[in-house]
Amino acid sequence: MATGTLLRWLRDGQNAFNAALHDLAEELDRATDPTNYQRRREVLRSWSLSSEIWNEIITRLPPVPGPVRPNLDDRVRQEASAFVWAYVTGGEPLFAPRHVEAEQPPEVRQVWRERRANTWFQLSRPDALNHYTALRRLLCQHGDALIEKIESGTSTPIR
Template structure:
């Protein structure tokens, strides 16, 4: 797993690779023969793809990437207005999480491993605060049914698609 992670450019800082309780439960229910068969079917599916995506290239292209202020402004300007006195937070923390969301979509990776260039520019106490809010923000971006987050997710997915096409066609993306 470490070799595969290194090849893809995944360098988790305080995370190891291990199997989960769900995996062990599945193995107890199905046995190793069925697991090996599933791996063979997966490999055959990969072999059948005529032009596979190069996720290594995508990760390399987005190694230090984040949404620029200008790109973030263009995205947020397209959001529908939110009625009432309580307005959504669209600051640099949200720009960082939107960048991680896009990175995860383009690379098919875990947002946990996304570059955090915006966050790294912040003072340590602010980085800790941002880190503590990460999972709730990610849940809103990934699954919320609130109109604002649904609209934002749609715009971020559009941006992800555009970025993926650029990278796959050989265009190096600028931050943004």
């Protein structure tokens, strides 16, 4: 590469880089207040989907054809809670509070831990079964409502 070509490439590359930095700085200046994920995690520190809210969510699921019904027990409620927690806080679901699980006897907690990845996979995969797609949509709607409550600073309990 000739020296002139190299200098032109460096100059043009530097100009493009500077322009990109300038655009990013302007975008950040226009942005509203940044999301305080730490605050969201603090608010949801002792949170999980209550049985009442869980029942409300699962009754809104579309019917599943055929004789086999999906398992929507407390183990799935725990994983749904972790899903919502991760959605709201931007955190890793493995760090989500596990209050529903903590209430179980040790042998049940062990079985739940072994099945955790399967439920998370079903909730997060892009080509999920219709049932999990609908459940994910409802959980995200609940997460959006939690975000709104947290961001507005309402004094109502976070559920």
